[in-house]
Amino acid sequence: MVFAHEPVLLAETIAALxxxxxxxxxxxxxxxxxxxHALGEALGAGGRLIALDRDPAAVDAARARLADLDCAWQVVQAPFSELDRVLEEAGIGRGSVDAILADVGVSSHQIDSAERGFSFAADGPLDMRMDPTTGDTAADLVNHLDEVELADVIFRLGDERQSRRIARTIVRRRETEPFARTADLAAVIERAVGGRKGARIHPATRSFQALRIAVNGELDQLDSLLRSALAWLKPGGRLGVITFHSGEDRRVKRWFALLRQDCVCEPKGPTCTCGWHAQVRLPQGKGWTAGPDELARNPRARSARLRVAERLDVPLLPPSGARHAR
Ligand SMILES: C[S@@+](CC[C@H](N)C(=O)[O-])C[C@H]1O[C@@H](n2cnc3c(N)ncnc32)[C@H](O)[C@@H]1O
Structure with missing residues (x-):
């Protein structure tokens, strides 16, 4: 199968970073x-590109795609929560990177490969792991979480208002037959919410998104990346994050907002006692979303938002202020 994935906000990302x-x-x-590839082209012959992905199939695809680049490049199989280790092993110095990008979520290739189990539209094993060699599958979660936990996952990570009804139906059904296939789960969720009733999206869309985010620990991964990335950037270097889901975008927005504040004293008094200072500037506060041409070409870009933070030439503070970013 060809690795089909159209990069979103490509021109905006390269211009902003x-x-x-x-x-x-x-x-x-x-x-x-x-x-x-576009980053590597901009770096040119004297540049260096480190790419990582936790999915071995993506690593193979990226290696094939980058083969014609003039810059030095490597693609490492690792989750980006291990960014520190990957860059240390690559011999990169802290404070020496010009641009870091994370385009989080799943690729079209992952969704379109039925055997990976991300899709309710094509039947496959209920898996959803980006790295299929490690961790719990979606079937493990659906068959073993208790009803309250399952409803909570579907509500929190999928913004699904019918989460309790869906969780109850799943738990009843698995008592007689555990879930193993995506189409089976999708059909059960569809019945739980009373069919499609002219809905714009498939009734299982939000539940599948929630399970995928839970299986891959995506919010923890994102938090970990946000905490580690800035220290690798040189002053003036830029971090770009593209998200596809309001829960993720909110995390990025709040983290960047915290890093650009001069003071986090609570309550605010006549003198500042927090010792905090701004460590980034945000070149475009609201970030970038896709324009009409891209939306016409690539419906996936509909919910994409790019946010960029530029490191200032000041000492970094330990990210203990993280509670303000939640
Ligand atoms: C939206 S796609 C990226 C597409 C890419 N920008 C391109 O131009 O083809 C997201 C990719 O990120 C990977 N990914 C998601 N979360 C990850 C994580 N925590 N660590 C490493 N890779 C991750 C997925 O496996 C997937 O290949």
């Missing part, structure tokens, strides 16, 4: 290598 000729860039989510 502006990787300089001969510089160093890190792509935390190589996928099909679309963004990586």
């Amino acid at each position: 502006a990787p300089p000729t001969g510089g160093i860039a890190v792509d935390c989510t190589a996928g099909g290598g679309g963004h990586s």
